């Protein structure tokens with residue numbers, strides 16, 4: 001078993017003085033997609049924000065063998081942690097090409113890779129990002145992170161609110177991207193999790209309550225019902 005690319009131990013995060021992540025520990029293997037599951041409000045986004053240093057955090061976060069838990073956000077980014085936030089957050093009045101150019105932070109950005117992965121964005125390079133569909137905006141958001149050589153990507157609910165056909169397109173892009181970089185994926189669409197994720201971490205009330213093989217977790221109806229509030233397939237409530 002190879003060393004994890006990311007190890008989180010005893011993470012606690014607070015927002016405005018209130019503790020929203022109580023005790024989160026998990027490891028992310030250096031290849032493939034690892035899912036973070038849990039009901040709305042469980043603390044999934046807060047966990048990702050804590051890793052990025054976007055909220056006050058305590059505990060140990062080790063990236064490729066080095067502690068990053070004391071680093072400010074820009075240093076975490078420089079170490080190679082790519083973040084694709086919930087709700088995409090593209091610059092709406094800027095063009096697709098401008099959104100992508102602003103994300104490039106290395107001498108040789110992976111433009112060809114991104115262009116191959118998202119041919120639709122090449123066609124729409126002069127279009128204002130705010131006028132794109134939700135799925136296309138998600139592609140822009142993913143593309144921004146993929147332009148750089150990251151050690152890991154943290155991707156928060158990329159399929160949220162998208163039509164089923166577009167969900168498949170985003171899942172395809174994630175599958176392809178994950179061949180080049182390990183991904184920690186917060187995802188409520190369990191069909192997507194089943195398709196993409198090898199391992200899964202389940203969070204409830206700011207704590208990790210289950211860790212294991214994603215397919216095994218999803219096949220356990222009692223477990224998914226109890227921890228996620230859903231039956232074996234479909235979206236969490």
Ligand SMILES: Nc1ncnc2c1ncn2[C@@H]1O[C@H](COP(=O)(O)OP(=O)(O)O)[C@@H](O)[C@H]1O
Pocket residue numbers: 015016020038039040041042043044045046047
């Ligand atoms: N900006 C905020 N101010 C106060 N409480 C927040 C804020 N953001 C999140 N929370 C609280 O933190 C908890 C975890 O939220 P979040 O991490 O967004 O959950 P998830 O991503 O799993 O849906 C929730 O109880 C939520 O109400």
Ligand SMILES: [Mg+2]
Pocket residue numbers: 044045046086157
């Ligand atoms: Mg969230």
